[in-house]
Amino acid sequence: MKTLRLAAVIIILPVMIMTSGCATTSHKAVADLSLRENTERILLMLMDIELSELTAGGVLEPNAAWTAAADRFVHQAISEKIASQSRVQVVDLNIGAEQLDAEERKLQTQLIKLHEAVGQTILLHKYIELFKLPNKSGLDWTLGEKAGFLKEKFGADYALFIYLRDSYASAGRVGVILVAAAFGVGMPGGQQVGFASLVDLNTGQVVWFNRLMRAVGDLRNREDAASSIDELLIDFPT
Amino acid sequence: MIRLITALLFLLLAGAGCATMNKQQYEQPLYEMDVLEQSNADTLQIQEVSNRELENQKPGERPPLDSDEAGLWMVMDKAEFDYKSAGNRIDDQDLNDYLKDIVCRLAPEYCGDIRVYVLQVPYFNASMAPNGVLLIWSGLLLRVTNEAQLASVIGHEIGHYIRRHSLQRLHDVVNTSGALVFVQLATAVAGVGVAGDLAYLAAISSLQAYSRDQEREADGYGLAFMARAGYEPHEAGDLWEKVIQEVEASKDKNFSLLLFDSHPPGRERMTALDELSDRIVARGNGFSTEAEAFREHLLPLRYKFLQDEMHLRDFDRTEVLLDQLIEDGASLGELFYFKGELYRLRGEEDDLNKALAAYEKARSEAEFPPETLRALGLLYLEKGESVKARSSLQEYLALKPDCVDREMIIYMLSREGQ
Numbered sequence: 001m002k003t004l005r006l007a008a009v010i011i012i013l014p015v016m017i018m019t020s021g022c023a024t025t026s027h028k029a030v031a032d033l034s035l036r037e038n039t040e041r042i043l044l045m046l047m048d049i050e051l052s053e054l055t056a057g058g059v060l061e062p063n064a065a066w067t068a069a070a071d072r073f074v075h076q077a078i079s080e081k082i083a084s085q086s087r088v089q090v091v092d093l094n095i096g097a098e099q100l101d102a103e104e105r106k107l108q109t110q111l112i113k114l115h116e117a118v119g120q121t122i123l124l125h126k127y128i129e130l131f132k133l134p135n136k137s138g139l140d141w142t143l144g145e146k147a148g149f150l151k152e153k154f155g156a157d158y159a160l161f162i163y164l165r166d167s168y169a170s171a172g173r174v175g176v177i178l179v180a181a182a183f184g185v186g187m188p189g190g191q192q193v194g195f196a197s198l199v200d201l202n203t204g205q206v207v208w209f210n211r212l213m214r215a216v217g218d219l220r221n222r223e224d225a226a227s228s229i230d231e232l233l234i235d236f237p238t
Numbered sequence: 239m240i241r242l243i244t245a246l247l248f249l250l251l252a253g254a255g256c257a258t259m260n261k262q263q264y265e266q267p268l269y270e271m272d273v274l275e276q277s278n279a280d281t282l283q284i285q286e287v288s289n290r291e292l293e294n295q296k297p298g299e300r301p302p303l304d305s306d307e308a309g310l311w312m313v314m315d316k317a318e319f320d321y322k323s324a325g326n327r328i329d330d331q332d333l334n335d336y337l338k339d340i341v342c343r344l345a346p347e348y349c350g351d352i353r354v355y356v357l358q359v360p361y362f363n364a365s366m367a368p369n370g371v372l373l374i375w376s377g378l379l380l381r382v383t384n385e386a387q388l389a390s391v392i393g394h395e396i397g398h399y400i401r402r403h404s405l406q407r408l409h410d411v412v413n414t415s416g417a418l419v420f421v422q423l424a425t426a427v428a429g430v431g432v433a434g435d436l437a438y439l440a441a442i443s444s445l446q447a448y449s450r451d452q453e454r455e456a457d458g459y460g461l462a463f464m465a466r467a468g469y470e471p472h473e474a475g476d477l478w479e480k481v482i483q484e485v486e487a488s489k490d491k492n493f494s495l496l497l498f499d500s501h502p503p504g505r506e507r508m509t510a511l512d513e514l515s516d517r518i519v520a521r522g523n524g525f526s527t528e529a530e531a532f533r534e535h536l537l538p539l540r541y542k543f544l545q546d547e548m549h550l551r552d553f554d555r556t557e558v559l560l561d562q563l564i565e566d567g568a569s570l571g572e573l574f575y576f577k578g579e580l581y582r583l584r585g586e587e588d589d590l591n592k593a594l595a596a597y598e599k600a601r602s603e604a605e606f607p608p609e610t611l612r613a614l615g616l617l618y619l620e621k622g623e624s625v626k627a628r629s630s631l632q633e634y635l636a637l638k639p640d641c642v643d644r645e646m647i648i649y650m651l652s653r654e655g656q
Binding site: 063067109 | 304306308311316319323
């Protein structure tokens with residue numbers, strides 16, 4: 001199983017990269033999705049963000065300083081974006097983390113891991129024509145009812161999960177790209193990929209999903225991070 | 239999963255390391271920690287090797303945020319987040335405390351920097367991440383038979399940590415053959431499809447492998463830490479000898495792949511370890527194996543580890559392993575029970591008789607798993623020896639009155655009674 005998954009990702013990644021630049025479309029569980037009327041809070045789960053430098057040879061070298069900056073900017077951009085379109089308050093799981101006991105912390109980690117697996121599945125089956133599931137329509141994925149414990153803990157109706165990977169070509173890599181281009185060969189440079197899911201904490205259901213895939217953008221500064229989040233949270237329910 | 243790929247690409251090893259034996263790599267740490275006498279010739283050699291690219295990791299040191307090393311740590315900090323809640327983590331407090339104590343006895347300077355996680359994976363492996371996460375697989379715990387052997391592995395891993403071998407590898411990958419990385423990953427993954435999970439583990443482990451020279455250096459540290467902490471250093475070579483015996487008996491090529499892809503050839507390693515141990519022991523005394531303490535903490539968990547081992551169905555190798563453990567002599571009843579299980583499951587010619595003999599041997603021990611009696615009862619039933627079958631099954635019920643298969647056994651007894 002693991003082997004298959006690994007192999008699948010090897011296939012999917014290039015496909016994702018090849019199809020990057022396509023217009024962004026988010027998916028919703030129901031066509032006219034909106035947040036429940038009395039929604040007061042959305043819980044922002046610990047985000048999984050990683051920024052890397054793409055070296056000349058094509059090795060992704062994670063960069064801790066960039067990642068720390070991106071984490072801050074993305075966090076701010078999400079709060080501002082949601083505040084600009086509704087009166088819903090965004091609560092950061094980090095802030096309330098001490099309310100969780102050891103068992104709940106474990107569960108929360110499992111949910112984040114599960115979301116990554118579910119998110120990859122949605123990416124595969126909703127966004128890549130080849131893997132469309134003939135008998136599954138709409139957005140019908142769930143993290144399970146156990147996610148409900150977060151509702152009780154934080155008084156939030158929904159949880160937002162964020163997964164982002166961003167890479168930047170090093171000077172050496174840019175050189176390789178230019179030389180390759182001179183010979184008419186296209187070499188990929190940095191990429192911004194990721195996805196976000198809004199999960200209904202009453203049911204565990206993923207009610208809204210979108211992915212981000214672009215070759216431009218920069219999460220290392222406030223303005224560009226905000227523009228990426230604008231695109232990632234396009235059609236975010238209000 | 240994307241994260242895993244990224245991590246793999248990132249951690250990928252470039253070259254296979256040089257094949258020539260290099261004694262200096264083994265010896266350098268031992269001189270550094272002053273557990274070996276050195277001749278003038280040795281001193282010259284040290285100067286030659288000590289011109290090393292990277293300083294040793296200092297206790298309590300964290301890399302500056304804008305360094306490539308911080309990137310490595312970030313990836314591994316996230317991985318640690320996952321290990322903490324991993325479904326196959328063994329979080330038995332006593333075991334984890336015990337392992338941590340060994341770490342601290344070996345390297346008190348780094349006691350606060352190294353975190354131990356035990357995962358239930360039935361293969362022989364341990365690994366060290368740059369941020370101080372020490373992963374130990376249950377298959378390793380099954381194979382070591384005293385604390386000194388365990389210390390040899392842990393000391394080796396601490397050697398990787400102190401010498402910052404992951405960072406060295408990152409530099410190698412980025413500087414030399416980054417372009418090959420994709421090709422290598424693709425090849426590694428393509429070779430995986432056939433053998434399932436073990437091949438997957440082997441691929442991952444070879445991708446994460448250190449170079450052979452780094453392994454030699456880590457071996458040197460392992461011995462140096464052992465000697466300093468008073469562990470009998472010869473146990474390091476003895477452990478390898480046992481593992482080589484197993485590998486030679488294995489029908490599963492991946493089993494050795496896990497170990498020897500990057501590590502120095504087994505024989506070279508054993509010889510080097512033994513020779514150095516002789517020199518260490520010649521100089522000092524009072525080295526112990528701490529077998530008693532080891533048994534106290536590990537034997538309660540061994541039944542589960544042996545069950546996992548059985549599930550691999552690599553019977554000829556497991557037979558070698560069980561014989562090694564029997565020679566060690568701890569809880570023989572349990573070991574003979576599993577030997578019986580092995581023959582019963584293998585089912586080759588005469589295996590049922592061998593199984594019967596092994597179960598009977600288990601029963602003759604002071605302590606044995608109650609399941610031995612059930613196994614005996616069922617085998618005697620098969621052979622038509624009704625009296626022996628009945629008495630074994632009755633004994634089983636008496637010894638384990640709350641067994642899950644109680645009703646089934648009672649039914650069988652009633653049928654035999656007619």
